[in-house]
Amino acid sequence: MGVMFVVLFMGFLQFCQANKSNSSVNVVPRRIPYVSAITRWKNNVNFNKVRDYQKEARFWPQKESRFLSLFTVVTFPNGGCTGASGDNGTCMTARECSSRGGSANGYCANGFGLCCIFMTSCGSSTSENGTYFVNSGYPSTYDATGSCELTVVKSHPDVCQIRLDLDRFTIAGPERMNHVCNQDQFIVSGGNPVPAICGFNQGGHMYIDAGIGTTNPVKLTFVTSGNSFERLWKVKVTQIPCSTIYKADEGCLQYYTGVSGQLKSFNYDPTSGRQLSNQDYGICIRMERNFCGIQYTACNDPVNNRSRAFTISGNSNNPVNAMIGSGAGPNNCANDWLLVPCAANVGRIQPAQALCTDRICGGTFSADLSMQASSVLSTVKPFRLWFHTDNVEAPVDIDNRGFCINYIQQPCTNNVI
Known part of the structure; x- marks a missing residue:
């Protein structure tokens, strides 16, 4: 009896659960498909993989940057550049170079720009x-x-x-x-x-x-x-x-920088050049820090037996001595000259009442009347020369070349200053 009761009781429970399920379907028939779809979506999604991807994105952000770099705009300044031909130009985009009338001549800005040459x-x-x-x-x-x-x-x-x-x-x-x-x-x-x-x-x-x-x-x-x-x-x-800072001083047609360098008159050439007439202009040299004087020496002339690196007046086909000063006379510089303010030959002992030599001409570079060339020192600041020629050469002045002079600035601690 006890066993039969248990069997009957279990059967009754199964019958009640079956009726309960049937009644749920009849009462809310449309909720079963919706609930089933949500359940199937949750069962199919692997939330562990989603969490792993989010962690990976946090620790490896460059994966996103690789995609975004396609839309990055590269900018660079329009600075100076050197083209493939060796000419100087301006770094810019191809469109900007073309619109401004230039021509591309090599790359710049790490390859993002073009060196634009204007000719x-x-x-x-x-x-x-x-x-x-x-x-x-x-x-x-x-x-x-x-x-x-x-x-x-x-x-x-x-x-x-x-x-x-x-x-x-x-x-x-x-x-x-x-x-x-x-x-x-x-x-x-x-x-x-x-x-x-x-x-x-x-x-x-x-x-x-x-x-x-x-x-x-x-x-x-x-x-x-x-x-x-x-x-x-x-x-x-x-x-x-x-x-x-690289602007020239006022009144300087030519302007040089650096402790040493070379100055030439226009059209100077030791072989066939001729000193130009009607010249009148200033030549300036920037005084570098801790330098108080400047020394000038005529350039070497490997072409002629007698140097023509400084031939401003006289017949340079013959030996011509140095001429100085601004007065009239055969040894003065009244027409053509190179002005070196308060010039003195290096090593010369100054007399008690020394006068400043300014104009130098003739066919020998020296601050004294001499046939022997010498280095010339000036301590007048700023360092500035002046070159002047008139419009007449013949018959006194013949085949003058002009000048080529090397300069070197002298430090303030130099004993000659």
């Missing part, structure tokens, strides 16, 4: 810093007559000076009698007065006063005429702001 010729205008002004057909030579002009417009109102680097400069030289540039000329107008030059001047430079404001364009003009001649020029135009 222009006759009849154009530019405000781009670092523009190269070249002859028509460059790099081929130019053999024609006419006028080739470039107008330089300030890139910014703060620009005070224009520096011209004569990277390539070969035009017809002066006539033989009075050394006047009457066939070809390079003329600078619109700034401070600049003497016209001609001949061979590769490696030289000029500083031009650009004035105040933005309405002061500077014009560079090559005038070619006369006989056939293979001309070639390439002039780099650099705009210098007023606030920069």
